Structures are given as structure tokens and as C-alpha cells.
């Protein structure tokens with residue numbers, strides 16, 4: 001291994017810091033300027049690590065140095081120790097594993113429900129009833145009683161039915177939201193307020209589910225839920241109180257995300273209020289992760305103001321515009337060319353027509369916006385690719401990177417078209433492990449082509465990973481285990497042909513995530529000039545039993561050289 005003098009290292013570091021990578025971002029409020037040419041010594045060094053850099057030429061090093069929030073040197077412990085000055089902080093990693101910070105490319109962090117909502121992620125009907133009853137006792141008449149994080153297939157004595165909700169809460173309208181975000185369960189009072197009876201027909205883009213007797217079961221899917229949006233009373237909060245809660249929620253969820261090793265998270269559908277929550281949390285110094293903001297509601301206003309994808313700084317950046325073209329994988333409503341197992345007439349639900357997809361894709365593409373269209377089923381992925389091919393043909397762009405959110409069920413023809421259009425799929429990365437009880441509804445054959453990380457890599461597509469939290473858990477080490485083993489929590493294998501290696505999973509979780517937001521030159525690996533985002537793990541995922549990767553502890557997380565989480569003493 002070559003050895004450098006301290007002076008040579010510093011010159012190299014200073015050059016890199018003031019070079020192209022640094023020019024990509026803005027200065028950040030409250031953070032000291034980096035890249036001053038007379039920099040003398042690092043702010044921080046990490047020594048004695050087993051550092052997986054995710055850089056092809058130097059994949060494994062022992063140590064690195066940080067200044068002004070960026071890596072300025074990486075190499076052997078002896079080399080880096082030479083750089084230590086009087087004011088340099090030193091982390092002795094004591095042989096622990098270090099990786100770049102993890103990047104979740106599709107998530108819905110809010111934190112408000114986690115702080116204030118009724119958690120219905122419960123395992124029995126009685127527990128769900130009790131949680132709702134308790135909330136109803138403190139809720140004024142006429143107001144909704146709402147639960148979140150419900151998971152239908154994890155209820156031992158399910159299925160949950162409308163009549164269960166009626167028993168618990170007869171007078172208020174009740175809405176129990178599935179963690180997947182595409183289905184909700186309502187009580188009879190809610191149906192009455194909305195004027196829905198057992199004879200109401202399903203709309204083309206939604207469903208009022210019926211039980212065996214033809215009565216409303218309580219479950220309502222996709223856009224059929226819109227009838228409930230204008231009935232009952234919801235909001236008891238003043239605007240300032242709601243804004244404060246949104247900021248508190250963001251700070252809370254940011255703490256939880258960071259504790260799992262996430263340093264960057266793409267918000268897959270930010271509303272106006274959500275943008276304000278990020279801003280408020282950031283200004284208050286409470287945001288611990290970097291956010292790439294795929295917007296929904298505020299798109300027109302931002303576009304009219306001349307803003308486009310990439311605007312912002314290294315903490316908060318405007319991403320693409322987000323649309324939803326079909327149903328859900330976890331709630332079994334995605335639109336496929338083949339039916340669900342045991343339901344020969346059920347091919348899932350489309351929520352946008354081909355024409356609608358063409359229109360929104362053209363609008364985004366021609367205004368220099370990235371677009372991310374939620375498309376789980378192969379039918380929907382085909383429709384989205386039709387639109388991407390059309391706009392790229394008419395208005396070519398060298399590196400547009402339109403995204404296919406989830407992109408769950410693929411085949412070789414779709415994979416080739418994804419490759420040819422330079423599109424970015426963002427498949428679920430914790431689902432195989434966490435949602436195992438749902439996969440029999442797709443069947444073994446389909447599962448060989450779902451959440452297909454291996455196939456994407458085989459086709460040369462730099463695929464990232466995504467939790468979609470709340471639908472899936474966001475822990476990246478669970479994600480790595482899930483992608484490496486393709487086993488669920490009971491040890492059943494789903495789609496074994498899609499297994500990838502730990503090294504591939506690390507790339508998925510880091511540099512490929514950075515690429516999905518056009519930031520692979522600023523983050524996603526441990527390299528001189530890049531943002532100093534990294535995690536320390538107590539064990540090496542290459543060496544533990546693959547079935548125990550999720551149990552590896554995150555010991556320390558740093559974002560831009562700042563500690564955002566630590567259990568180091």
C-alpha cells in the first residue's frame with residue numbers, strides 16, 4: 001500500500017473539496033463553509049475500520065478523514081493517522097464495519113401519526129376495537145375516528161369486517177387505513193354518511209369490497225375511497241398547531257430513520273404542508289437525514305415558478321413529480337396481465353388511463369422535471385414505458401432518468417425497455433422478508449419476477465431500493481437480508497432466482513440510491529470530495545449468517561460529518 005505524507009494528503013483533499021463535486025451544492029444554513037484552501041487539518045478521522053467504500057478501485061480501506069462535511073482522504077490507518085492535528089476528533093472503529101450511509105429511494109416519512117395517531121398495527125380484532133374505542137371516547141360527535149398502520153393479513157382472527165368496527169364505535173365514522181396506503185376499512189356510520197349501500201356499483205378505478213353475503217365488508221380500495229373525503233368532520237386543530245405537529249413529526253421520524261443507518265430518504269409524494277414541515281424541521285436543526293422531495297400537489301406552482309428537479313441544497317432538494325397509476329403490491333390490488341391466485345377474475349386495479357399517463361409524463365418531461373409514476377403490475381409498467389418512450393423519442397434528453405416507482409412485476413421485455421429508456425425502477429427492498437404471508441396470493445412463479453433486484457442488475461440497470469414506509473419497514477439491514485436471502489420471516493423462500501450478493505446489496509443501498517436523485521457524484525460512496533455520510537455496524541454483513549443480517553446493530557450514523565445517531569460509548 002502506498003504511503004503519503006500528511007502534506008500530500010491535504011493538498012489532494014483540498015483540491016477535491018473545491019472541485020466539481022463541491023460546486024454541485026449550495027452552502028447550508030448554519031454550517032461552516034468547506035473547501036477553504038488553507039485547510040490545515042481534518043475535523044474528524046476514523047481509524048481501524050473495515051471500510052467498504054463502494055468504490056471499484058479501492059473497495060476496502062481502513063480509515064478516512066473528513067473536513068467541512070466531506071471526505072478528504074481515505075486509506076490505511078497509518079496514513080490517515082498522520083493527518084491528525086490538535087483539533088481533530090478521532091473515532092477508533094476497533095475493527096467494526098463501515099459503509100456509506102444508506103439511501104431509501106421511496107418512503108413516506110411524516111411522523112405525525114407515529115406521535116399522535118391511533119396505531120392499528122395490531123394482531124387481534126379485539127385489540128383493534130379497543131384502540132378505536134379509546135380514541136372515540138375523547139372524540140367529539142361527528143368527527144372521524146381514524147387508525148393507521150393496519151395490516152389485514154397479520155390479524156390472527158381476521159378478516160376485519162365492517163361489523164367489528166360498528167361494535168367498537170357505533171356513532172362516529174371510523175376509518176382504519178392499511179399501512180399500504182391503497183385500502184381502508186370503514187364502519188356503517190361512514191358508509192351511511194357517504195351514501196354507499198350494498199347496491200352501489202364499483203367505480204372503474206376502485207372497489208367497495210363485499211363479503212360472501214354480498215354485504216359491504218368494510219374494505220374500500222383505491223379511488224372508491226374518494227366518497228369519504230367530503231363527509232364527517234376531521235380537523236380539530238388550528239393551522240399553527242397543525243404546522244407545529246408536522247415539524248415535530250418530521251423531527252421524530254428523522255430520528256427513527258437515522259437510527260437505522262439511513263442518511264438520505266426520497267419522499268415519494270410531498271404535499272405543500274409536507275414541504276413546509278421539512279423546511280421547519282431543517283431550520284430548527286431537527287432534520288437528521290437528507291431528503292429528495294418527489295412532489296404531488298405543489299407541482300403546478302413550482303413549475304409555474306420555473307423550479308425544476310434538482311433545485312435545493314444537499315439537505316433538501318426538489319425531486320420529481322409523482323403520480324399513481326395502479327394499485328398496491330402489499331394490498332393485492334396491483335394491475336397485472338395474469339390474475340391473483342385463487343381469484344381468476346381479479347387482475348387488479350388501474351388508477352390512470354394510458355392517455356392520462358401520456359399527458360402527465362409529457363408535462364413533466366417538457367418542463368425539465370423527472371417524473372416518478374407508481375406502477376406495480378406488468379400491465380401498468382408497460383403503460384408507463386409507452387409514455388417514457390414517446391417523450392424521449394419526441395424530445396430527446398441525454399440523461400432524464402424518469403422513474404418507475406415500485407416496478408414490482410417485470411419480465412425480460414419490460415427489463416430491456418427499462419434499460420433502453422434509462423428509466424430507474426425503485427423496487428421494494430424489505431417486502432420479501434416482512435410481507436411473506438401475502439406472497440401465496442401471487443404464487444411462486446410470479447414471485448420469481450417480483451422485486452427483481454437480480455434481474456435489474458443482470459440487465460445493467462443500476463437499481464436502488466425502497467421501503468415505501470409505511471407500507472414496508474424502512475430498516476436497511478432488513479432490506480439487505482431480504483434481497484440477499486429472499487426469505488420471509490418464517491424462512492420460506494420467495495423468488496430465489498432474484499437473490500443478490502451482499503456486495504450487490506450494498507451498491508443497491510448506497511450508490512444506486514444516489515443515482516436515482518442525480519447525486520452519484522456527491523454521495524453514495526466513501527470517496528474523496530463526497531459528502532461524509534456513513535454508518536458504523538457492529539458486525540460485517542459479509543460474515544454473519546445471512547439470516548441474521550437484520551440483527552446487525554447500527555452503532556453510529558454520520559451525515560456530512562455530523563453525528564446523527566450513536567450508541568458508541
Ligand SMILES: [Zn+2]
Pocket residue numbers: 106107108268468
Ligand atoms: Zn409510495
